[in-house]
Amino acid sequence: MRPRRESDPAEVGPYRVLAELGRGGMGRVLLGAGPDGRLVAVKQVHERFAADAAFRARFRREVAASRRVSGAYTAAVMDADVEAVTPWLASVFVVGPSLADAVESGGPLPSDAVHGLAVGLATALVEIHRAGLIHRDLKPGNVLLAEDGVRVIDFGIARAVEEDAELTHTGGVIGSPAFMSPEQAEGRALTPASDVFSLASLLALALSGRSPFEGASALRTLYNVVHSEPDLGGVAPVTRPFLEACLVKDPAARPTPARLLELLGPVAPAARRWPAAVHTMITAQQAEVDRMLADPGRTLVLRAGTPVPVAAAVQPDVVQPDPTALRTVLDGAVTGSVTGSGAAVDAVDATSAPAPPRRRPRRTAALVAAAVVALAGVGGGGYLLLRDPDGGGAGTGPAVADKYLKAPICSEAAPQLPLPTEQRRTEDDRYFEQTTNAETRCAWYGSYLAADGVRYQDDTAAATVTWKIRRSSGSDNGTRVQRKDFSDFAEGKRNAPGIGVGDDAFWDAPGRGESCTLAVRDGNVWLWVGLGGPEHPEDRCEAQAAEVARAALAAMPH
The missing domain is CATH 1.10.510.10 (Transferase(Phosphotransferase) domain 1)
Structure with missing residues (x-):
């Protein structure tokens, strides 16, 4: 939310x-x-x-x-x-x-x-x-x-x-x-x-x-x-x-x-429909809605549409445990890893209720201790294991939350990208969504002014941006998987140090109509930027691609 x-x-x-x-x-x-x-x-x-x-x-x-x-x-x-x-x-x-x-x-x-x-x-x-x-x-x-x-x-x-x-x-x-x-x-x-x-x-x-x-x-x-x-x-x-x-x-x-x-056949009567872990998530979501409705720091909007700002309340610097960062093992047995599913591609890939708040946990033992204390009673006779996203055994390493969970929409990201006005016309807008993956591809096509003063559309003058997100699922951590895949793909490619964004980057061979192609990994997102045409000549393309990459990551929904 x-x-x-x-x-x-x-x-x-x-x-x-x-x-x-x-x-x-x-x-x-x-x-x-x-x-x-x-x-x-x-x-x-x-x-x-x-x-x-x-x-x-x-x-x-x-x-x-x-x-x-x-x-x-x-x-x-x-x-x-x-x-x-x-x-x-x-x-x-x-x-x-x-x-x-x-x-x-x-x-x-x-x-x-x-x-x-x-x-x-x-x-x-x-x-x-x-x-x-x-x-x-x-x-x-x-x-x-x-x-x-x-x-x-x-x-x-x-x-x-x-x-x-x-x-x-x-x-x-x-x-x-x-x-x-x-x-x-x-x-x-x-x-x-x-x-x-x-x-x-x-x-x-x-x-x-x-x-x-x-x-x-x-x-x-x-x-x-x-x-x-x-x-x-x-x-x-x-x-x-x-x-x-x-x-x-x-x-x-x-x-x-x-x-x-x-x-x-009929369902047996029960005071609670779901395991304790699910009811903990329900409680957390309801609490998030309650906080949002009661927080005096929010801007209230009257029916006439006039914003009424209220002084923001000072929030204590407390790290709240994230129930979704813990994997509940019920009935006293360790279950198999969870593989995410399906894709709306999306149709609206959002549910009618907000997902539990996902905060990037501080990498300290205090967070782990707080989470275990807060949820120690979940499972009714079962026990909890910390999901170790970086590949170690349960509880052996710091839990690293996914940095990104949503991919942007082209029409909303485009105004934030430093592209020429002529390239703002969306020719291609592809969105793909699964539990473990999300991807958006936006493509714009440039134009050029001919000697006779007539402006022509050049289908080979491309400006493309693709966001590919890998989310954690079960024992598979999105950042770890994305880092390995990115590293494998970057083998033999020219590194792109000093672009000022992301954890890793390399230059790939440009495609049709492109002067340069930049690949950037930032946590669990893999970003592609491809530029070409008169607006992005070869001598300026790499500097422009780095600028677009920085803006594209800043445009990610949080």
């Missing part, structure tokens, strides 16, 4: 904007307050979709259908304006981590919790399908674990985005590769059975800590979804037949959500 900035809208429709919850290739999600004080998650569509009349028509149909979904296990759509300059919809705000965050932080869920998860998801799909919708992006990031049960989100925008020709044209992949159905991966027509396949992949992740189709790359994962049998090695034998029935390649052979409910 990031408090509202001056550049953010003060209001969206009737909702006062309080903070930004997240952003993705589809747009961004804002925390808003209605006139009655209720909190909502407001999803604003990206401007490149807003300018497409065909998209608006599809979005209008999907919003109308999504308003008919009001089940107990969905975050219902409360309001929307598809005719606004920037279309938006508002849904019920839910406090609770996503399934992705819960598994990444605490490991696989116990079987009784997964039983309740399965019943909640199947019930949500019954309601979604009854309204004539197919979710199409049922991934761990779109499943929230609330205090009283599961919530499925983002069921009102998937088809409108999936049918968007521009997004397909620019190389976007709609959906999460590790949780797609085979027919979706192949671009075939979808039926509600596609969501059943995704549901089973989610349950496999919840039980084993990894996707049954996860590959070394997105393409390999998609191949596994279409051609390979699911890897259910981490799932108890008694549960495998249930999942295998949902994961058959033929959609017609899969059980319906209603049939799944019959097979699952």
Whole structure:
């Protein structure tokens, strides 16, 4: 969660904007307050979709259908304006981590919790399908674990985005590769059975800590979804037949959500739905919302839009333990490493609730001690291990948090980059998101003035910036993995010392239309800058690329 900035809208429709919850290739999600004080998650569509009349028509149909979904296990759509300059919809705000965050932080869920998860998801799909919708992006990031049960989100925008020709044209992949159905991966027509396949992949992740189709790359994962049998090695034998029935390649052979409910049977009553570690995350998120709402240092915004600054409160210099930096090992047994999943690419890759605050911990023994004391009771008979991101055993080294978690959006990063005005026209804007990876590629094309005074567009005069983020997952630390990959790729290349940014850098061979190409690693982000054309001649290109790299890292969302 990031408090509202001056550049953010003060209001969206009737909702006062309080903070930004997240952003993705589809747009961004804002925390808003209605006139009655209720909190909502407001999803604003990206401007490149807003300018497409065909998209608006599809979005209008999907919003109308999504308003008919009001089940107990969905975050219902409360309001929307598809005719606004920037279309938006508002849904019920839910406090609770996503399934992705819960598994990444605490490991696989116990079987009784997964039983309740399965019943909640199947019930949500019954309601979604009854309204004539197919979710199409049922991934761990779109499943929230609330205090009283599961919530499925983002069921009102998937088809409108999936049918968007521009997004397909620019190389976007709609959906999460590790949780797609085979027919979706192949671009075939979808039926509600596609969501059943995704549901089973989610349950496999919840039980084993990894996707049954996860590959070394997105393409390999998609191949596994279409051609390979699911890897259910981490799932108890008694549960495998249930999942295998949902994961058959033929959609017609899969059980319906209603049939799944019959097979699952009722959920046993329980005072708490989730493991203690998940409820700790819920409490931390609620506390973050409470602090944001109560902090007198925030700038209050009246309905008229007039900012009323209040003197900022002095914050004590206290390092708070980060629950997501600890991996809870439940039931007294060490579980396998967690492999992150799926990608929205993104569709809105933000959940309706803020992620627990991720602070870069101070590398001192005091932090480790504070975290252990604060969470020593989590797990109910289990025990905790510190995830050692730098590759040592549990507790043997300082925990290094990921420096970056989000990739920027081209339209927001572009004004911060020192590029000529002519290159500000975005020709290519690709966004890719997974639990463990995020990538944005922005490309602009320069122009030149011919001798006859006519300005021509030169498609070979490129200015490209690519941000590639590797996030920690289980025992794999994003910084460590990125450092190794970067070092391997840099072998034999010319080092780029003294550029004043990042941890490592090298110059790569320029591509078509480029005068120079710079690669920079800063923590867990890998940045590429390629410049060329008349605006970036060879004798000035490297100095300009270093300047762009510094600005590109400064433009990273925090």
